[in-house]
Structures are given as structure tokens and as C-alpha cells.
Amino acid sequence: MYLEHFGLNQKPFSIAPDPSFIYLSGKHREALAHLMYGLESDGGFVLVTGEVGTGKTTLLRNLIAQVPDNQDVAFILNPRLTVRELLESLCDELSIDYPIESPLSIKQYIDRLNRHLLHAHSRNRSTVMIIDEAQNLSPAVLEQIRLLTNLETNERKLLRIILIGQPELGETLDRHELRQLAQRITARYHLEALDSDDIHAYISHRMRISGTSAEVFTRSARRLIFRLTQGIPRLINVLCDRCLLGAYVDGIHRVNRRIVSQAAREAFPSKKFRRWPLAVSLGLAIAVFVSLALAPSNPWSVVFSRSPLPLAEVAVRSIQPETTSPNNDASGSYAETHIATTEKTTLATHASKPISNSETVGESDQVETPDLGNAVVSLSGLSSNIDRGFRAAYDSVYLAWGMGSGSPRLPCEVDAQTILRCLRGYGDLAELERLNRPAVLELWDHATDPFFAALLSVSDTNYTLEIEGNVHVVSGPAIQQHWFGNYTVLWRAPPGFNRAIQLGHTGTHVEWLREQLESLVYLPPTNGDRALFDHNLGDALKQFQRSQQLRPDGIAGPNSLIRLHSSADIPVAKLHVAR
Template sequence: MYKAFFGLTDNPFSIAPNPSYLFLSDRHREALAHLMYGLGETGGFVLLTGEVGTGKTTVSRCLLRQLPENTDTAFILNPSLTESELLATLCDELGIGYGENPTLKQLTDLISQFLLKNHKAGRNTVMIIDEAQHLRAEVLEQLRLLTNLETDTKKLLQVILIGQPELQQLLRRQELRQLAQRITARYHLLPLTVPEVELYVQHRLRVAGRSEPLFNRGAVKALHKFSGGIPRVINLLCERALMAAYGQNRTPINKRMVYAAAAEVLGEQPRGSAKWAWTSLALVVIAAAATSAWWWSPQLQAFATHQLQTATSVTAPQTLVQPSQAQPAQPSAVAAQPAVSVANQLLESAIAQSGNIDNAYAGLFALWGEAPFAGVSACQSAKALGMLCTQQQGSLEQLVKLNYPAVVYLQSAPQLFYGVLVKKQPQQLLLQLNEQQFWVSNAWFEQHFTGTYELLATKAQDAPAEVTPSSGLAQVQWLEDNLARAQQRPARSMSYFDAELEQAIKSFQSQHNVVADGVASDSTLALLGLYGAHHGPALVGGQG
């Protein structure tokens, strides 16, 4: 009803997956490139994860359109199936006939015959499973067994698993470790940044027939604030804001209209002074504790001290005061409860404001003495600064071994949030959330850590510009020595750039989620720098 008023020929913010409105941000393009690269490899599994509404299905549909014509595809949308049901669904998608009540072995044999026939005919077979976080462990294991069918050079069935962040947790289970080792490419799709939200909204308006901007800068920032950069939520907010603007006969759409839309769609209200309210509450509790001579736990005192320190400044890392060694009288459980509640509220407030990964990256850049550039992604900023940003998957132990601070992906159901792991002590970790720093226990961190983290890396000072087959022997030996250190194997004595060295480069690149081209370029050399002599900020100790 508002289309004529805004000069539109269509509803630009429908949540239906209309391919005409396809918008690929830098992150969507990067995710698509990872999937295409994974399918070009010889392994069996490719992984794409992301929060609800970030555009995983959009990327998968775009992938389908880019697959070669000699590819047979099975797209499974409902993975809540048993092993037999999943294999039967795969047969249905590929047009494989089977009788009534087939056994698991019969279905497996039929699929194997189809895959062999397809391979002989020069055709590829790809299976895409959406909402894969609902797959049972035994079903995933059955899929792994199915991908055992292979030639000397490639798997005959390649599987793309698409799901929410819980899928990463599922794949870290002990009984699925063999499958996890077969993932040749993985990517976690992040929400849109503020500049990308503006481009996204304008793109949809343009497709619907309006070339002039309709949402002002304040409205765009409000859209990002309330949506967290999730395209599906952006659509809902924009649709409601358009209706409000139409009802008021006003343009352009401003932040007040978006705030009203958020209140209707999400039930959220502006929180202008929440931070100062928490600070005031913390001050009251601290005063009461001092009067009553309460004995605080180290975590609680850290929370309260932090709020005092950040009341005037939240940009510089703060030193958190440790408890006195004196032992005052123990408070009663009733008296201590309000202070514990405040501590939890302070942390929950910080978590609620940590849904933007770019804010976390700003904290990570600051630890390197740098700052990201406005209007571009964090990785683009890193490139402009001669650095590399790399996404890794692993345990807290693996991250600590690298000894570099990192942007960490954390989960507090159902919210995904981002922090910076700043320091590591034996029993606690210094975690920065939205410019605020908290000491948390190792157990708390392990409980919330999804296993995904991102690092900034720079080339070591003695690293060559690049190493190619035509490079000198000293550079080739440097590359072999550093690869051996990273791969925890003895270094070979090199006489030239051989095929084994090229394969070692590709293996290292695959492990670190970069294109495995066997070329030791800037990005690969920067990754190797993480394993050499430490340079830059350190998790344990000081500056490297």
C-alpha cells in the first residue's frame, strides 16, 4: 500500500528469498569463495556456519548457480532424520530408485554404485545439508563412511554442511573427530557492518525501483544497532519503518522511526543511560561493602573495580585490583547476594553490547598499537596496515600455545557475541567485551567459547618477501625450517624448491583456512610468523 508513496515497484524488504534481491557483502563473497575452494579440493566435507538470518541460505543458493554443469546436486533441507531416512532422501534427490523398506546396506550400495557411475561419466556429486546442527552424531558418522568411496585423487561424494554456530560444537565431539579432520574448508559468516547495512538497504531499494536514499545515516546506525547486522531482522525493521513513515506522510526515515519499529518488532526500547545506571549501582554496592567490611571474591572485586575505573574512561586497558590478604569477617549468604547479582548484571550488560565483531577487532588492533580504518572491514584494514587477519578453529589450549591475543567467538544461548582475549593467567583470563575488561575463570570461558577465533599476524622481520621455485636456496631453506616448526616435524636439508615443499605449503594453508595454492606469498609468510620468534602483543608475558 505504500509502494506508490515511496516510488517503489515492489516490496523491497520481504523476507522471502527472492534471487532478484541477492546482495553479497564482502563477507558473503568470502564465504562463497571458501565453499568453491573446498569443493575444488579432494576432501569430503565443507563447513559454513553463521547465526540465524545472516545469509547462509543466500550463499548456498548462489553457490548452486556457480557449480559446473557436470554436477549432480542433492539439497536436503530437513536433516532431522535417521541414518536410513537420510540415505533414502539422498537417493530421492539424486533420482536413485530403491524398493520398499530398504536396509541401510542396500541404500549404501545403491548410492555407491551411482557415485562410481557418475565418476566414470565425468560428473561430480555434491550433497548440501541445511540446518545441519540438527544432524545426529550417528548420522554424521554414516555420512563420513559414505565419503570413504574415493579414487586416488578425490572423494566421489562431497558434502557441504550449513548450520548455526552449534554445528561447530557438535563437530568437536570426540566420536566425530575423524569427520572434523576431513573438513577441507570452513567459514563462519558474520553479520553486516554499519557500512554494509547501508549498502544492503540501498541495494534492495534500488532493485525495487527507487534510486534515492530513503533511510538517513542515523536510521542506518539504528538499524544496525537493533538488528545486529542480521539481514532478516533488517528487513523486518525496514518494513515496519516504511509503514510508519507512510502513515506519518514523512521522508526520509530517521532513527526515531527505526526505534519505534524495533519496539514493535523486537520489543526493544532505547537504552540511553544504561551504562551509567550500572556504574551508579556498582558504586552504591562498593560503598555498602566497605561499610560492612564484606569479603569479596576475586571475580566480584574485579567487576566492581572495573566499573569504577571505566566510569571516566573505557579506552585504555585497566589494572584490576586484587583482594587484600587480610581476612575480615565472612558475610552472611543473604548479605552477599546483592553484590553477586550486580556482578552478574554487569557482565550480562557487557555481553549484550558485544554483538558487533568490528568493535572487538578495534580492541585487537589497539593491542598491536594500530586502529582500523573507517568504512572498510577489519581484514581490509589489516591488509592496508601490512597485516593479515585469519580465522582459526581450535581449543583454548591451541590458542594459548600461539600466545597472541585474539578476537574470540563466544556463545550465551541464544546470542553469539565477540570479545578479545587479552591476557592469560594460570586460573583466569582477561576478556575485553565492548571496550570493558573482565577477569573470567577458565571454566567460564570454556563454557562459552565456540572454538572459533581470529588473529592478526605480521611477517617476521627476517622473512623474505615471498618464496617461489626460483628463489635462492637460503630463502627456500628458511621456508622449510619455518614450515617444519609450525607443523611440528623435523626440518629437511633443502637443495631446491621441490614438490614435497609445495605440498607442505598447501597442507599448512588448508589448515589455516586460506587458499591452498602452494605459493608462499605475504599471507602465508605472515601465518608462519605466528609460529616463529614472538613479535607483537602476547597472551602470557608482555610485548613480544
């Protein structure tokens, strides 16, 4: 639509991971170097993590284009697999035959893989397995992947493995039962968003690849783009594409700050933006989702796909901006710690005041375990309407936090008026008990779609679930029959928080962190800058993390902050674990 207007030969800001458009910032060069090391090393794992939209998949496509001729690559795109399905996918990628009608045992699959790898080694060929979206791997599959590294000769490992995923992958690998796998990771890198200095080069690079060297975006427009996107490449692409369309509609050839603000109202629908007229909104929405070729008839269905992270879900979960303030850091993450709002459809019909920074959840707001006798032994037959069940589960968890609803938007969407965030993860019931927060569980029956339950409390060996307004007290085994480990926990973020807090950060969120560690006697009071994350604060945080059996990296992410809230006895919604 706007290509001829700007003299372009292709769209410069598509969100497809096209390697020809790759812009290598300093951080992306480091990440690519780690990936190349994974291709060339003689064994072990290489781990690259990064927030949604930071460019991991684009780097991966660039890496595959550089694979040596004497190397075979098994590329696993959908890691939400069983152990047997993983081995079958690996065999498929390496063209290893196996009977489809009668599945082999795990040992038989391994034997076939071992013979293939030995044969490749004898021909001076190496093999690498690359798994994208690896945060979706179950602990059982991760353990099997570790065992694959035992396939070796006296000189070298026969299979090199590269894991790429979101930050929670690192947290999963830090679990005690996966320590053997973690010890085999020979290189780690966490890919962060672009810096403000990279924005000009990034935009100019993509415009130049598309056919023009003209300075289309003004300096003030670029500054606003960075502030709204926090340097996340995918968000930059979404917003810049809207900006070019807006400039075309206005008949101008430069994108100024006004155009950016106007485009952001549609691209990032938070409360601080008023919507464009309906016709323009519909036109832009169609442009984005048709370009993805994945627009479903049911707008909620993008949240429920079996695939690990479909493009439509990426769009829904990643085009929401964090509201910035003078105390916020320049870059941040959106995907797994969004501020939460939702629509109440089953348990409340009116809006109520959201939790503010000064409000707390008192004992009366916390969920009590009902006395319903013996726990039921099965959840079969409880699934019904997927949309209604999804909304109801989140509504129940929000009510556990003392919140009503009234917003028609998706849960976990950005809302500047509340401080609840969503932490999505993969684990077991014991992990949820350690987090000690109400959670939404994705359950599966015999249907093709999941159903959703709010886990509200734990008592003895029973778990209280609420499904579409109905309370069920169930046993752990009853849950495990229908639950594969996917959960979303709502947690309360510190004031000013928009990403993991670490060395060099400043702001009210750092001051809050310091106060909590001082109250727990991990850190003596200071007369210096209390809003600065210095080395003393980092050391105190590491000490606290060790006491909680967390990775002592000195970075205050969701898990560390949740544990801090609990340890400091700050009133929050809890599961009331009593064992």
C-alpha cells in the same frame, strides 16, 4: 501497500532468501568462496556456520544458481532425519530408485549410491551433497555422512559434502566421537553479521533492486537500524519493512530516526519500547506473518514444529534485539543465546525479582534430588497439553535459578533486566551432565506433538524430571526412549555480554573474563587495559579450553563461559551431578 508510494516494483525487504537481492559484503564474499571451493574440491567436507539471519540460506541459493552443468546436487533441507531417512533423501535427490514398501538395509542403500556415483564419474559428472541447518544432524547421521566420503576411486572422492548450519554445529563436530569427521573438514568459515559500514550499501542495494535509487533512509535512521539489529540481515529486513510501512502511513517519503524507533516498538517488543496502539500493532503483525504464509492458529506451535527451523520459528526467535551499552560490541548474535524470560502458569502466579548482575544463586536455591525410591522405567502417557507443558518446563528451570515469572512472552525472548541466556543444542545425557545446568528436554511419545520436561538434577544413574509440576525420577534408558537429543540450557552470561567474546573486544564482559582466568591462575594480573581482549588473554583462554577438552579457539562462547562459571565456583543453578 507502500510500493507505489516509494516508486517500487516489489518489496525490497522480504525475508525470503531471494538470490536476486543478495548483497555480498566482504564476509559474504569469503563465505561464498568457501562454498564454491566445496563445489570444485575433490573431496572432504566444507563447513560454513553463522548465526540465525546472517544470510547463509541466501548464499546457498546463490551458490545453487552457479552449479556447473556437469555437476549433480543433492540438497537436503530437513536434516532432522534418521540414518535410513538421510540415505533415502539422498537417493530421492539423485533419482536413485529404491523399494518404498520394504526398506533396504543400510548396506543396500550404500551399494545403490556407490553404483550411481561410479556411473556419474564415468560420464565425467561430479556429485555434491549440500545440507542446510546441519546443526540438527544427530551424531549417528553425522557419522554416516563421514562414511559416505569413503565412496571413492583411486583419484578422487565420489561425493563432495557441504554442511551449513548455526554455530553449535561446530561445537558438535568438536566432540571426541566425531573427531574423524572433523579431521576431514578441508575448509571452514564462520559468517558474521554486517559491519556498520555495510548498512548503507545493503539498504541502498535492496531498494535499487526493487526499483528506486532514492535515498529513502536518512543517515541517523541507518545508524539506529544498525544499533537495533546488530547487523543481522534478516533483522534489518524486518525492521526496514516496518519503517517503509510507517513512513507510508505518515505520508512521508523519507525514513527518519523517529520512524525507525516507532517501527522497532512493534518489530522488537522489548521492555524499553512501549507498544503502538492495538490497531497498528495487529496490522503490522498480520503483515509479517501473512507474508510468511505460516501463521498458525496456535501462536506457540511455531516453537514445536518437527522441521528444523520453520520460517515462523525464525521470525519468533530472531527478531528480538540485544540491548546495547557503551561496552557492548557492535555486532552480536540472538538465535541461540537469548536473554530469558517466560510466563509462570503452573508453579508460580506472581512476578518476582529477576537475577541481576550483582545477585547470585545460593546453595538454598539449587535443586535437591528427592528421595523417591527406584526410578520409573517409562515416560509413556505423560504427554498432555503442548502449550502448558512447554511453559511449565521453562518455569521449572527458571525456578531452579531462583527466578519467578510474570512475563507473557516466549521463553528465551530478549529482556534487558535479566542475564540468563538460552543455549539450544543437540547431544546426549553425558553432554548435559558436563554442562551441569538445569535444562528443558523435548520429548516424544506416540503423539504427533512433543512434550517437554525440565531436567533438574542427576544422582547416581537416575535423573529428576519435572513435567507439568509433577516430579519423576527416571533412568537414562527411560529418557532415551523419548528423547532425540534436543535440549535448551539456561546459563548465566557475564555482564555486558551480547555475543561470543574474542580478540579485539572491549567492555565489562572482557574484564569479567580476565578476572575469572586470573582467579584460576591461567593469567597473571595486568596493569594494562583490563577491558581489552588482547593476545595474552586469548592464550590464557585457549589454555583453559584445552583443560576442559573444548576446542582451543580463543573465543569465549556459551560452552566456555559455562565451564568458567563452574570452575570458578560462581554460585549458579546446577544439576548436582554426583557420580
